[in-house]
Amino acid sequence: xxxxxxxxxxxxxxxxxxxxxxxxxxxxxxxxxxxxxxxxxxxxxxxxxxxxxxxxxxxxxxxxxxxxxxxxxxxxxxxxxxxxxxxxxxxxxxxxxxxxxxxxxxxxxxxxxxxxxxxxxxxxxxxxxxxxxxxxxxxxxxxxxxxxxxxxxxxxxxxxxxxxxxxxxxxxxxxxxxxxxxxxxxxxxxxxxxxxxxxxxxxxxxxxxxxxxxxxxxxxxxxxxxxxxxxxxxxxxxxxxxxxxxxxxxxxxxxxxxxxxxxxxxxxxxxxxxxxxxxxxxxxxxxxxxxxxxxxxxxxxxxxxxxxxxxxxxxxxxxxxxxxxxxxxxxxxxxxxxxxxxxxxxxxxxxxxxxxxxxxxxxxxxxxxxxxxxxxxxxxxxxxxxxxxxxxxxxxxxxxxxxxxxxxxxxxxxxxxxxxxxxxxxxxxxxxxxxxx
Amino acid sequence: xxxxxxxxxxxxxxxxxxxxxxxxxxxxxxxxxxxxxxxxxxxxxxxxxxxxxxxxxxxxxxxxxxxxxxxxxxxxxxxxxxxxxxxxxxxxxxxxxxxxxxxxxxxxxxxxxxxxxxxxxxxxxxxxxxxxxxxxxxxxxxxxxxxxxxxxxxxxxxxxxxxxxxxxxxxxxxxxxxxxxxxxxxxxxxxxxxxxxxxxxxxxxxxxxxxxxxxxxxxxxxxxxxxxxxxxxxxxxxxxxxxxxxxxxxxxxxxxxxxxxxxxxxxxxxxxxxxxxxxxx
Numbered sequence: 001x002x003x004x005x006x007x008x009x010x011x012x013x014x015x016x017x018x019x020x021x022x023x024x025x026x027x028x029x030x031x032x033x034x035x036x037x038x039x040x041x042x043x044x045x046x047x048x049x050x051x052x053x054x055x056x057x058x059x060x061x062x063x064x065x066x067x068x069x070x071x072x073x074x075x076x077x078x079x080x081x082x083x084x085x086x087x088x089x090x091x092x093x094x095x096x097x098x099x100x101x102x103x104x105x106x107x108x109x110x111x112x113x114x115x116x117x118x119x120x121x122x123x124x125x126x127x128x129x130x131x132x133x134x135x136x137x138x139x140x141x142x143x144x145x146x147x148x149x150x151x152x153x154x155x156x157x158x159x160x161x162x163x164x165x166x167x168x169x170x171x172x173x174x175x176x177x178x179x180x181x182x183x184x185x186x187x188x189x190x191x192x193x194x195x196x197x198x199x200x201x202x203x204x205x206x207x208x209x210x211x212x213x214x215x216x217x218x219x220x221x222x223x224x225x226x227x228x229x230x231x232x233x234x235x236x237x238x239x240x241x242x243x244x245x246x247x248x249x250x251x252x253x254x255x256x257x258x259x260x261x262x263x264x265x266x267x268x269x270x271x272x273x274x275x276x277x278x279x280x281x282x283x284x285x286x287x288x289x290x291x292x293x294x295x296x297x298x299x300x301x302x303x304x305x306x307x308x309x310x311x312x313x314x315x316x317x318x319x320x321x322x323x324x325x326x327x328x329x330x331x332x333x334x335x336x337x338x339x340x341x342x343x344x345x346x347x348x349x350x351x352x353x354x355x356x357x358x359x360x361x362x363x364x365x366x367x368x369x370x371x372x373x374x375x376x377x378x379x380x381x382x383x384x385x386x387x388x389x390x391x392x393x394x395x396x397x398x399x400x401x402x403x404x405x406x407x408x409x410x411x412x413x414x415x416x417x418x419x420x421x422x423x424x425x426x427x428x429x430x431x432x433x434x435x436x437x
Numbered sequence: 438x439x440x441x442x443x444x445x446x447x448x449x450x451x452x453x454x455x456x457x458x459x460x461x462x463x464x465x466x467x468x469x470x471x472x473x474x475x476x477x478x479x480x481x482x483x484x485x486x487x488x489x490x491x492x493x494x495x496x497x498x499x500x501x502x503x504x505x506x507x508x509x510x511x512x513x514x515x516x517x518x519x520x521x522x523x524x525x526x527x528x529x530x531x532x533x534x535x536x537x538x539x540x541x542x543x544x545x546x547x548x549x550x551x552x553x554x555x556x557x558x559x560x561x562x563x564x565x566x567x568x569x570x571x572x573x574x575x576x577x578x579x580x581x582x583x584x585x586x587x588x589x590x591x592x593x594x595x596x597x598x599x600x601x602x603x604x605x606x607x608x609x610x611x612x613x614x615x616x617x618x619x620x621x622x623x624x625x626x627x628x629x630x631x632x633x634x635x636x637x638x639x640x641x642x643x644x645x646x647x648x649x650x651x652x653x654x655x656x657x658x659x660x661x662x663x664x665x666x667x668x669x670x671x672x673x674x675x676x677x678x679x680x681x682x683x684x685x686x687x688x689x690x691x692x693x694x695x696x697x698x699x700x701x702x703x704x705x706x707x708x709x710x711x712x713x714x715x716x717x718x
Contacts, residue, residue: 008471010471010472010474010475010476011471011472011473011474011475012472013449013472014449015444015446015471033544035493035495035544035545036446036492036493036545037446037492037493037538037539037544037547038446038492038522038523038551039523039526039531039535039538039539042526042531042534042535042538043522043523043525043526043528043531043535044525045531045534046528046531047525047692048691048692051691051692051693054649054693055522055525055692055693055696058448058450058521058522058567059448060448060449060450061447061448061449061450061451061452061453061454061568062448062449062450062453064448064450105453105456109456109472109473110473113475119474119475119476120467120473120474120475121473122464122465122467122473122474123465123474125465137459137464138460141456141459141460142460144456145457145460148457152640155644156640156641156643156644156645156646157570157640157641157644158457159450159453159454159568160450160567160568162641162644162646163644163645163646165646170613170614170644170645170646171614171617171644171645263541264541265541265542266541266542266543266544267541267542267544268539268541268544348613422475433447433448433449
């Protein structure tokens with residue numbers, strides 16, 4: 001007899017559920033199913049191509065910066081335009097702001113409550129308040145806000161940014177604003193470190209009680225960043241086998257030759273595989289493939305991480321710690337970018353739109369994101385979004401299945417299966433609005 | 438005052454904005470918001486903020502169930518007010534293409550279009566914006582009486598509008614901010630801040646990007662149909678520039694503007710009346 005148990009998942013972006021199928025007391029599989037859909041790939045057909053940077057951030061209010069910039073880059077690719085270096089710096093700063101915002105949200109608002117047995121960060125205050133300086137939720141909000149302020153300084157506004165335009169950026173960053181922002185970063189950095197230290201301890205405590213959630217079967221890591229600055233995007237995607245035996249790179253325009261897409265019954269999200277194996281993108285992929293974070297405090301944390309967990313380290317639980325390293329790295333990197341001259345000189349180059357096909361690649365917080373547009377008579381005839389959460393779906397399900405097996409026995413199902421399913425999903429920080437779009 | 442946030446089909450941008458107001462709010466009173474709070478259902482609360490539009494049968498069910506348990510409902514953001522960005526697909530051929538993509542087993546069923554929440558439940562207030570900025574959430578939840586939009590985005594933008602600067606054509610390099618002190622309309626850009634309700638702090642035009650009208654029409658236009666807003670904008674451009682009205686009229690039909698310009702207008706296939714301006718924050 002087959003029994004099916006369903007769990008809605010909260011503290012992630014969007015609407016999704018986990019379904020565990022149990023046959024004769026044995027877990028057959030666990031599935032991660034997206035429950036929403038808006039149809040961007042359909043309704044963008046016929047829209048003016050030059051409006052993509054305003055329309056497509058609405059795919060997601062959490063990852064909007066990634067979509068804003070991927071759209072601009074796809075159009076620049078189609079038009080054959082290279083933006084000025086200072087515009088690239090400002091866009092990079094926007095992406096770093098988004099990384100800080102996202103990693104702080106995921107760490108403190110999504111997963112920290114699990115480590116404190118609370119239902120939300122706001123309810124966690126009383127559980128931890130006594131040994132922290134003031135309220136943990138206020139501290140978490142203050143750190144997270146640095147990320148959104150960085151996006152605002154570089155992008156005009158932080159939820160659906162506007163300042164990246166085809167050819168460059170609308171305007172530079174005023175030296176006074178840059179200076180004020182650097183002062184705020186200086187203030188927030190020790191706060192972020194102490195929150196992360198606390199988080200690290202709580203993670204080790206959780207590990208002692210529930211293990212590291214190992215999944216040692218082979219898979220591929222996927223990144224599109226510089227090895228010595230994992231906040232900086234590059235023009236190709238790197239796939240590395242988990243045992244390190246194989247490394248393959250491809251350009252965004254080749255994504256269909258390298259990735260296999262699978263439609264999923266009962267879900268509005270598809271999933272991708274590479275060489276018939278699951279893929280893992282996101283923080284753990286970036287930290288495992290990095291030689292250095294390129295900034296001192298984050299490098300200190302990365303070294304400690306490698307001493308404690310090895311390199312590469314594959315346990316699912318470690319995605320969260322890597323997010324913390326990236327949070328610190330993002331703050332330090334933003335400070336360095338803001339120290340540069342982001343005000344003088346040309347902010348954009350002239351643009352002559354033309355028809356054709358363009359690809360934009362950025363490293364979103366959840367991994368490599370590709371936008372692909374085909375343009376005829378200035379209108380979009382085809383738009384495709386290749387989404388990091390979709391790449392992670394097979395890995396999420398494999399980790400869920402292996403976790404569920406620990407709770408499901410022939411004669412009983414242990415308490416806590418629902419919580420455990422939530423922990424595993426949140427480790428991957430999936431974004432359902434993006435995955436389904 | 439206990440409050441909850443019901444997330445229907447949307448992008449979570451409104452929730453993220455609310456989170457940014459967190460330092461000034463008492464979020465211990467936030468009883469339900471799946472993005473950051475684990476709770477099974479919308480409990481009985483004083484205020485329910487609804488974000489996102491009604492896209493699926495599940496959205497519809499959730500909204501109806503929740504509405505019966507709360508004292509006051511506020512529609513937050515473009516999607517809850519008009520259906521939002523999904524409305525760009527409200528064209529015959531696209532609707533068919535869309536529905537053909539949505540039969541994938543046991544998933545929430547798609548309704549023919551993404552609908553505003555007041556087609557189903559009584560809405561006490563509307564908070565427009567895509568998304569509304571964090572300070573609007575602070576006002577909404579801490580001192581709702583103070584939340585009245587009485588003016589337009591220009592008042593918060595503060596760029597100069599010299600009478601003798603009169604562009605003759607819309608700028609071709611559309612998003613170049615040549616003079617950060619000069620009004621974007623005076624730079625020949627299609628900025629609709631001149632008749633968009635204020636409250637956002639003019640973040641986009643101040644950063645050099647033309648207002649797309651996400652806060653909706655100002656109070657004197659909000660109860661009229663969208664054509665009134667179109668003609669008002671055309672008049673403003675005629676007053677401030679020497680750009681041909683036909684050119685403005687064509688440019689205003691852009692989807693990314695239409696998305697917001699129509700958010701308070703009547704809906705051809707519903708019985709919906711215009712929303713009274715007293716209810717729009």
